Amino acid sequence: MDRLHLDPSTPVLVGCGQVSDPLDHGDYHRWSAVELAAEASKRALADAGLEASAVDTVAGVRQFEISSDFGTAPLGRSNNFPRSVAYRLGASPKRAVLEVVGGQGPQHLVNEFAREISAGRAQTVLLFGSEAISTTRAFAGRDDSPDFDEVVEGDLEDRGYGLEGLMNEYEMRHGLVGAPPQYALLEHARRHRIGADVGAYADQMGRLFAPFTSVAARNPFAAAPIERTAGELATVSEKNRLIADPYPRYMVARDQVNQGAAVVMTSVGAADAAGIPEDRRVYLHGSCDLRELDLLDRPDLSRSPAAVRASEIALQRAGLAVDDVAHFDLYSCFPIAVLSVCDGLGLAPEDPRGLTLTGGLPFFGGAGNNYAMHAIAEAMNAVRSGADGPVFVGANGGTLSKYSVGIYSTVPRAFRVTSDAAIQAELDSVERVAVATLDGTTAAVLETYTVVPRKEGGAASFVVGRLGDGSRILAVSEDDSIAATLELGESIGTEFTARPSEGRNLLIAVGR
Template sequence: MDERTPVLIGAGQFTYRGDPAASPSPTTLLKIAAERAAADAGIGAEGLAAIDTLAVVGFTIDAPGSKRGMIPHSTNPPALLSSMIGASPRWSVYSEMGGNTPQYLINMLAERVAKGEAELALTVGCEFLGSAMKRAGKGLSFDDWKAVEDETLELPKRVGDPRPGNTAYEARHGLNRPINIYPLFENALRARDKRSLADHQKQMGRLFSSFSKVAAQNPEYAWFPTERTPEELVEVSDKNRMIGYPYPKLLNAIMEVDQSAAVFVCSVRKARELGVPESKWLYLHGCADAADLWHPLDRQNFHSSPAMRLTGKRAFEMAGIGLDKVDFIDLYSCFPVAVEVGAEELGLSLDDPRGLTITGGLPYMGGPGNNYVMHSVAAMHRKLTENPGKYGLITGNGWYLTKQSTGVYSTKAPDKPFEREDPAVLQREIDALPHPEITESPQGPATIETYTVVHKREGPFMAIVVGRDANGRRFAANTPDDPALLAGMETSEQVGRTGTVVQKGDLNIFTPD
């Protein structure tokens, strides 16, 4: 075997459930996960300090337009973490936003190792909104965080795609938050399949009930380790209010958690030098990265993901196996439609006996911002090292079914050198796909292509419509502020409903017939 073959040698996770007033600071969370990964690999503090490469997953509060700047955190998490663990990496980066990021970083680090650009790399991330928002909401002090977090450091080098996930036009109409956009995909998928509203709610409940069961079996790390029935997940109540139709709260990813995870990637030569036993080695057999047409309104439709399909296909081609050889699966699961579309694009059934998660998924394991997939990889490392020779599949999804990263893993040694395909190859294929013409100023007769009704605690307050005008051009719109109309949009199928669209100021308003 080529001594530069990349291998994962250890992984660590941490979930904090204690008093918010005593919660670890952001980079302390990173440090805890890194130390646990070093302990898992058996390299200890000395090995941790010896890293030559460090990649930190971007914090959610560093997303463009974030209003959470009152929460103290380092201006350069890689630099601060390096000083905390006594490391001097020659290459360190901080990522842009996206739930695909951990798998993307592992793919990148594996490539750097294979090219001889790195020998011992650490990738780590965390989320701390659980305690941070409680501290802020209760007026608790952040002085202990400020004593740790160095906010005077120079800005770090960034990796990943920095583009915002939506246009200003989309944002004006509410297409600027996951809880508003994923329901558009869900309703479009249901309409395509000609499933009734009630039957589709039951399908979502069954799907995510199986995820909650896995979370209940993961009490050490899962944020909500409680098995829930399908009915509990979809029935609207005071404790399970509607967020964006058709998703009650319990079907939404939960970002307000305190969780961290880390993974070591190194060369075979370095693993041997460090004395890491081969029983801890996990190989990345296949990987791929690509993005769908970037903005939601540009998509071919709202019930598919060419990027999911093609990154899966390429990762399996690289690994030299098919889906039938995979034993463990973790599909990105921020909302039911992410799983439904991902499964369809990969050729999986929603009731596949292998299961579609090994952690419990983002609504139940926890959705730590951009770092959930690091927990998937950490869990997969354990699964596969305990089941030598078996294969595992992990998918990561960023923005709005936009950025996709895929990994195929096994303890089985690869029979060929690691060679990651340039993501630009797949990207050119996806970017060339045809898609509808967009209009920002539709006028006249129109038809709903997909929709959602967005709720506050008090009830529904806005409907978002993606429609087509008489010329087939796609547009975004809202509806009149009519409580009866909003309520009715949740009791009968709206996809295909006709109406009239007009402009009022900088908004488009669609009034159904």
């Protein structure tokens, strides 16, 4: 479509900015999360050629420290993150939003505010996020620590944590908290489904992520710009310790980062009025936002129907097939987050187009909930620099719980307002697996497992199993002999026994 025939309310991305503040750099600034986001936003506005006064809406992505009631901010924090950033820019937006928890957040905000701009409810929108976890951990408790506390006035649309479906009391009672063991359960389920033994699957994960390290090594904003071989990634060692079987440290999203990213969205009419050149404009050709069933409710723990369906729908709305995409950035907190989308779309893990633009969360950095903002910025850079086709960004939140997709291109395209409600209803209509309550020692068939080493020695084991009626249970053990049996990788499909104890199920024995 010729730009001259576009509706002036068509949303368009016109600026992006990224920043990092590594502890070991000579120009280390000790920036807070607010300062990182403000610096990234300044760069995004400069990239767009816009003044901060043009911004009527700001939306911020939550830092980890404000993502739950259990979060702590040892160096302090803002009472109103979006308006703190706006204040530093000299902006006075009419609307300020703080998004819910989850790595889907940046892409979801792009999808949402594209609709807001199209409807005339916003003209120029600034989206941003950041994490200063490295600085917080380095200076917590020190006499020379910076003070990140600040209070600003102004309205805030705080959407809350949005943790529904991401965790529940049953899992917490069993100690199944934190992303590594939760994802590890899914990873082993996939390993079993494809018929790979432990060694072969470790090799597959290493071969998947080795090219990611090459991209990170070339990225000036990467937290770990080191190229590694598949063998290095897959082999457990002193430096690459086991976090949760089957994940060594190099396979896990790196949260110790100081990073920020921002993008600017406006309407075609506003872009015309501001004189933004056509070759700086990036259009959202397709998008979709879907969510998965709660973890233990899912019929198949080895797959992610919501992520795959969101990907298919976004491509369909863009009028594209997978082969038409020039580049991908698939959310990569753990291998299965990438592999589940590859499985569903028929993408080879070694696809020559590559599966990351940043270097991925374990190597570029898992900047809290904001990683995908960096991916979107890199997508904009890629299509602006002449990528031969559109770029696909997939953003994941929770435990493969929420998935948001955006398809980006410099080719002008009319914007269609779409609804994901019917597709979500279709996903929600599948029969959920019931979670059983044990009333005595019971046998079950082992569906998946993980073993998590303890800092003080030994390990905790988690297993998911099916009872004879098809219902599911979670059980936990701190018996090292059980952990040793599970780590052989031959127990899926065999029988185990568990008994209830003080609100949780204790794993008694595992067969082979």
